[in-house]
Amino acid sequence: MLEAYTCYPVxxxxxxxxxxxxxxxxxxxxxxxxxxxxVTGGLNLARAPWNxxxxxxMVVATQLLRGRGPKKLAGIHGNGSLGYQQGFxxxxxxx
Numbered sequence: 001m002l003e004a005y006t007c008y009p010v011x012x013x014x015x016x017x018x019x020x021x022x023x024x025x026x027x028x029x030x031x032x033x034x035x036x037x038x039v040t041g042g043l044n045l046a047r048a049p050w051n052x053x054x055x056x057x058m059v060v061a062t063q064l065l066r067g068r069g070p071k072k073l074a075g076i077h078g079n080g081s082l083g084y085q086q087g088f089x090x091x092x093x094x095x
Contacts, residue, residue, distance in 0.1 A: 001064060001071050002035065003057040005079035006042030015077055015086075039064060039074070054078040058089065065093040 004012040016022045022031050040060050043053050054076060061074035071093070078087040 001039050001061055001074040002037055002077075003039050003061060003075070004037040004042075004077045005053075006038055007079070011079055012037050012077075019088075054087075058091070061091055065091060 004015050006012050013025070013028065016028060016031065016037070017025070022028050038057075040053075040057050057076050061076060064071060065074055073093070074091040076089040076091065078089070079085070080087070
C-alpha cells in the first residue's frame, strides 16, 4: 500500500520518480492503472482530514495491515515546509 502526499499533483509525481517506483514520466500511467498512490483518498477535495493527514494515513494503513488481507507492507509519504522537507515511513504486518 502507498500513501503519497497529494495536495499538489507535482508532489506524488516527483515522489514516484525520485523513489524509483517509475523510471520516467512515461511509466506513470501504467503504474497508476495497477496501483493506487493513496489509501485514504488523499488530501484533495477534503477526502482526508484537512489537519493531520499523515497521522490519518498511518492509522488507516495500520488498520488495513492488521486485517486479514494480502497486503503486508505500507509506505506513508509526508510533506512539510512548503514541499522541501520530505519523510517516508514503512509499516509492515507480522507474518
